[in-house]
Amino acid sequence: xxxxxxxxEPVIWALFSAGMMVGGLLLPAWALVMGVAGPLGIAATxxxxxxxxxxxxxxxxxxxxxxxxxxxxxxxxxxxxxxxxDFGGLRSDGLVGTLCYGxxxxxxxxxxxxxxxx
Amino acid sequence: xSHARPVIDAMKPTKPGATRTAPPRAPDGFPxxxxxxxxxxxxxxxxxxxxxxxxxxxxxxxxxxxxxxxxRLQAGFQNPLxxxxxxxxxxxLSWFIxxxxxxxPATQPKRFGPFQRPPDAxxxxxxxxxxxxxxxxxxxxLWGAV
Numbered sequence: 001x002x003x004x005x006x007x008x009e010p011v012i013w014a015l016f017s018a019g020m021m022v023g024g025l026l027l028p029a030w031a032l033v034m035g036v037a038g039p040l041g042i043a044a045t046x047x048x049x050x051x052x053x054x055x056x057x058x059x060x061x062x063x064x065x066x067x068x069x070x071x072x073x074x075x076x077x078x079x080x081x082x083x084x085x086d087f088g089g090l091r092s093d094g095l096v097g098t099l100c101y102g103x104x105x106x107x108x109x110x111x112x113x114x115x116x117x118x
Numbered sequence: 119x120s121h122a123r124p125v126i127d128a129m130k131p132t133k134p135g136a137t138r139t140a141p142p143r144a145p146d147g148f149p150x151x152x153x154x155x156x157x158x159x160x161x162x163x164x165x166x167x168x169x170x171x172x173x174x175x176x177x178x179x180x181x182x183x184x185x186x187x188x189x190r191l192q193a194g195f196q197n198p199l200x201x202x203x204x205x206x207x208x209x210x211l212s213w214f215i216x217x218x219x220x221x222x223p224a225t226q227p228k229r230f231g232p233f234q235r236p237p238d239a240x241x242x243x244x245x246x247x248x249x250x251x252x253x254x255x256x257x258x259x260l261w262g263a264v
Contacts, residue, residue, distance in 0.1 A: 010244075016134065020167070020215075021215075021218075022203070023167040023211070023213055024214055025215065025249060025252050026256065027166075027167065027170050027207070027211050028211045028212045029206075029253045029254075029257040030174060030256070030260065031170060031204045031211065032204075032208045032253075033256075034203070034204075034260060035200065035203070035207070035208070036201055036204050036205050036208065037261070038192070038195070039192070039196040039200065039201050039204075043261045043262070045261065045262030046260050047192045049181070049185045049188045049189065052181055052188070053181055055260070056178060056181055060185050065174065066216070068171065069171050069178065071173050072167040072168070072172075073167070073168055073171050073172070075167045076165065076166070076167035076169070076171065077161075079161050079164020079165075079167065079168075080161075080164045080165060083158070083162065086144075086149075086233070087141075087149075088144065088159070091156055103168075103204075104168075107171070110175060110179070111178070114179045114182055115178065116177040
């Protein structure tokens with residue numbers, strides 16, 4: 001499996017770097033508004049169904065949400081795999097890499113379905 | 119001339135010798151000293167990238183399912199643990215992207231095609247400013263202020 005991961009490394013690296021950039025730019029605002037201000041009642045409109053459905057179902061909204069869901073998964077998966085390697089996980093790298101990227105692939109496919117079914 | 123493989127491999131040592139490569143080991147001071155802490159904290163940003171994008175996916179899935187599912191999810195997000203997680207994720211990922219931008223000039227060539235490379239401080243300030251603008255714009259849109 002490690003051989004397969006080595007062959008796929010250029011593709012994984014492209015998705016990883018895009019994921020870092022997109023995730024770093026888009027997710028902090030999401031965490032702040034949807035995860036902190038909304039639940040605390042400071043931004044009540046943000047968590048209303050009608051408001052978020054209007055944003056999410058717009059073609060541009062779907063595209064941004066797809067990018068915010070799928071790409072950071074690859075960035076996170078690559079970082080977590082390399083953290084594992086840094087702490088001496090070379091022997092189980094094939095398994096851990098497969099789990100990390102498999103999770104990112106599954107999440108990306110679900111993200112496509114999620115924006116299509118809106 | 120024969121192309122048959124030689125019976126004796128001239129490159130093969132006659133007896134197994136001591137390995138010439140040392141097994142991998144962690145560098146001195148890893149992980150608690152020097153730049154390793156920052157390096158590992160940056161790597162741990164991957165945890166927040168991964169988990170937060172899964173929570174975005176969960177939210178988009180819920181809004182696609184219907185109003186009842188969305189309201190159930192929002193009620194769940196009011197759990198203090200979720201709020202604390204999101205607050206930490208916001209701070210961690212903000213630091214993560216600003217650190218990435220701080221490292222950016224070191225990865226760039228001396229010239230951008232026909233153009234002279236801008237000073238490092240200009241590149242870092244431009245990228246960091248872009249992060250602030252994008253975050254404020256997105257937060258405003260999500261907030262419902264536009």
